[in-house]
Amino acid sequence: MLAVMHNPVTLRDVARAAKVSVSTASRALAGAGLTSKVTAARLRAVATELGYRPNTLARGLKTRSSRLIGLVVHNLENASFRVLAEVAQQRLRAAGYQVILCITADDPEQEAETIATLMDQRADGLIICPTGQNGARLAALERNGTPVACVIRRDEAVELETVLAADPEGAFEGTRHLLELGHRRIGLIVGRPETTSGRERLSGYRRALQEAGLGFDASLVHAGRYHPEVGLAGCQALLDRPDRPTALFVANHEATLGVLRGLAERGIIIPDDLSVLCYEDSPSLAWQRPAISVVDNGPAALAELAVDRLLRRLRGSPAGAAREYRIGARLIQRQSCRPLSLPVEA
Amino acid sequence: MLAVMHNPVTLRDVARAAKVSVSTASRALAGAGLTSKVTAARLRAVATELGYRPNTLARGLKTRSSRLIGLVVHNLENASFRVLAEVAQQRLRAAGYQVILCITADDPEQEAETIATLMDQRADGLIICPTGQNGARLAALERNGTPVACVIRRDEAVELETVLAADPEGAFEGTRHLLELGHRRIGLIVGRPETTSGRERLSGYRRALQEAGLGFDASLVHAGRYHPEVGLAGCQALLDRPDRPTALFVANHEATLGVLRGLAERGIIIPDDLSVLCYEDSPSLAWQRPAISVVDNGPAALAELAVDRLLRRLRGSPAGAAREYRIGARLIQRQSCRPLSLPVEA
């Protein structure tokens, strides 16, 4: 008595049932017109009737293509990473690929391990938010013919196809918006200078001040990781100053949570007492009351482009030189910023 | 001139370099003591030196195990799903499995397609938040020897290993907490009755009222999808009543965003004018000011147990009868609930 475990219907079974050879069956089901239309139709019929499903592993062993794409992110709490994961998964599935989810916690060691595992699985490609410490390994992947697309973060040590937000311009625009509202002392809570995003957002802020003819005051800048605690601490430090800022530019949505709490605890009303602008959108900021104005870095667009670039190369387009792409940021005005020392407009 | 593409180091190369046969190499590297210690050590040395990495596809074809686990969730925005994804990915990776991320948008058709694809990839197992419409397919997977663990949601049509939150008890406790604070008219914003979670949270609410000797007033209940818009609408409807509720129990964190906005727009102060309790924790609720009290459904614990159950069966434990597990909910008191008509305690 044979127990029927695992889907036992193999191409061979289909071929046998249709009284043709395995290769004919393979070609017929492959869809390429390498077989007569009638036999092709018959094969398809037999296949569906038997419930035949090709074995991806066996096919991959032969074709050297697993139809698997590694998606490597630091976490899923950050809205940009989360949207990236959602969009990439959907787009890649539509293109016939499956996504292997890998979370690194921004830890180079875990990233290195992850890359190795992905190679073992013979992933066809990689979409990664790199830590920046494993450029060599990523380059090795490329050399072995596995396309890599970096997104949101860049690995500076090596030239790879990279899709980034226009952080310098976004931070510039956000700061200018606050300047145009008449603010002169603008506090900045930003990422660490070791990260590209930290440096670039800071540079946009500085350039806006400079173009407005204002000096740069380093004591108005509070840098740290992307956590609410950092926002809270920065908010407290900035508000304890005698000449406290009239506006706060918070360069990530996690820190913004801490800032909002810090302000509420001191009874500071947004935007009457202080204007707040955030870099990166998230549902909780949009639904906040007052709704928080943001510079939207466009995570969906970032993801779309990264997927496009990857698919292009998966389809065999010549590698060409690795390019860097930038997705423009967009100011979304809501209710958290207002002109300095003027009544709210009617 | 041979271009060295794809990692060409195969078991055969290792064997050749060590001057043994492939099978010896295989056994040595497999670690089972089926070979002399010296040759085993030598093989390991040669393997690492050559940078040999076993081909997962080929191994899977032979062993009928892909080391791939499908993780199927509705989305990644909901905190429970997000935490599930993070925890499952981490735990499964530590156990030597990779996670294929699949997002269904709570759509049975996408779910069906996803399940089929996962079978094609020869996934070794499945962790899924089912829509409830594909029980038959999941049961078929089980029958074919692929273990399935349902989590957070249940498929009622079929008996599968399932890990759920203790929603009835959690909702009961949350409601009782509000009752103990003296509230009598408690508005409930809850999921649709078509969903298990919607029904169960409603039932807990009703039972608490009943045990307190209070009648059930259907007009105090607003059911809908898990979106901020639903919370906003429910909040408005409930507050427009002449005898408006003194407390609101919101049965998911997405709707809570809408509720908070609705209250802010009317100038209703939490908790002085109205107490608010939320089912499901999320960072934005914890950092909110005032911080929102919640009934924590324990997504990390749910994920851990689901992974445990799955791993157990992947390791070959007898299937046994499919069991349902419940993870106890936990009331986290913060600042959004206060006794009715009494001053805040010092």
Next chain:
DNA sequence: CTGTTAGCGCGTTCAG
């Protein structure tokens, strides 16, 4: 247009 043959890289008998 179709059948035959030969691997893809690995684990696993079965002899030695």
Next chain:
DNA sequence: CTGAACGCGCTAACAG
């Protein structure tokens, strides 16, 4: 303890 041979399920040469 080790080596030779076979097959997992599929695609891709090469013949016919």
